[in-house]
Amino acid sequence: MAVIYIASSQLPTQWGTFTMHGFLEEESGKEHVVLTMGDVADGEPVLGRLHSECLTGDALFSLRCDCGFQLEAALAAIAAEGRGALFYLRQEGRGIGLMNKIRAYNLQDGGADTVEANEQLGFGADQRDYAICQPMLAHLGITSLKLLTNNPRKVKALEGFGIEIAQRLPLQFGLNPHNSKYLATKAGKLGHMLGNMHQAEAD
Numbered sequence: 001m002a003v004i005y006i007a008s009s010q011l012p013t014q015w016g017t018f019t020m021h022g023f024l025e026e027e028s029g030k031e032h033v034v035l036t037m038g039d040v041a042d043g044e045p046v047l048g049r050l051h052s053e054c055l056t057g058d059a060l061f062s063l064r065c066d067c068g069f070q071l072e073a074a075l076a077a078i079a080a081e082g083r084g085a086l087f088y089l090r091q092e093g094r095g096i097g098l099m100n101k102i103r104a105y106n107l108q109d110g111g112a113d114t115v116e117a118n119e120q121l122g123f124g125a126d127q128r129d130y131a132i133c134q135p136m137l138a139h140l141g142i143t144s145l146k147l148l149t150n151n152p153r154k155v156k157a158l159e160g161f162g163i164e165i166a167q168r169l170p171l172q173f174g175l176n177p178h179n180s181k182y183l184a185t186k187a188g189k190l191g192h193m194l195g196n197m198h199q200a201e202a203d
């Protein structure tokens with residue numbers, strides 16, 4: 001997959017100053033961003049997060065999902081460690097795009113779960129392809145990750161193209177009454193490892 005490096009700059013945030021690297025996926029025109037802190041090219045496992053774009057959760061404060069909470073927690077964790085990389089991947093709506101995600105939300109408002117809604121629209125449950133990460137990881141010199149995720153498919157995909165997953169670290173934040181069904185569907189139908197969160201819900 002042709003993903004080319006474009007430029008880097010500083011990005012000060014409330015958690016600290018990251019370096020922001022811009023990459024262009026040539027075929028689709030999608031613009032991906034990686035925020036790094038510290039030396040990530042020294043061969044030691046890097047605290048990392050593959051974050052799939054969620055405009056509603058990341059920027060519009062939606063409580064329908066857990067994305068915004070995970071994004072904040074991942075950046076805070078990387079800053080606390082002083083070293084790490086957050087890949088902000090433009091895979092909105094698990095790859096179906098924002099307009100189709102709004103269509104899917106409309107179906108969910110009528111009772112469908114997140115997987116059924118995608119299928120009713122003619123899409124797979126999850127259309128993301130993590131191969132776009134390979135050239136970005138190579139450019140940044142990252143060969144081993146301590147990956148912040150509850151999604152075993154991300155671990156598998158990265159291992160599939162030769163990245164060592166030294167550790168998988170759960171990232172369970174943001175459970176609320178609006179996203180409890182969504183999280184239950186992720187655990188039940190998409191294989192996400194959300195044990196502690198469901199425990200929290202039951203308490």
Ligand SMILES: Nc1nc2c(ncn2[C@@H]2O[C@H](COP(=O)(O)OP(=O)(O)OP(=O)(O)O)[C@@H](O)[C@H]2O)c(=O)[nH]1
Binds near residue numbers: 066093192
């Ligand atoms: N199609 C669709 N996409 C959604 C929905 N809710 C969130 N998303 C998208 O799902 C993506 C995030 O995926 P999640 O399944 O929440 O989590 P994950 O990235 O697989 O796993 P983690 O690494 O544990 O966060 C983002 O691209 C969101 O825009 C939904 O109801 N329908």
Ligand SMILES: [Zn+2]
Binds near residue numbers: 058
């Ligand atoms: Zn979301």
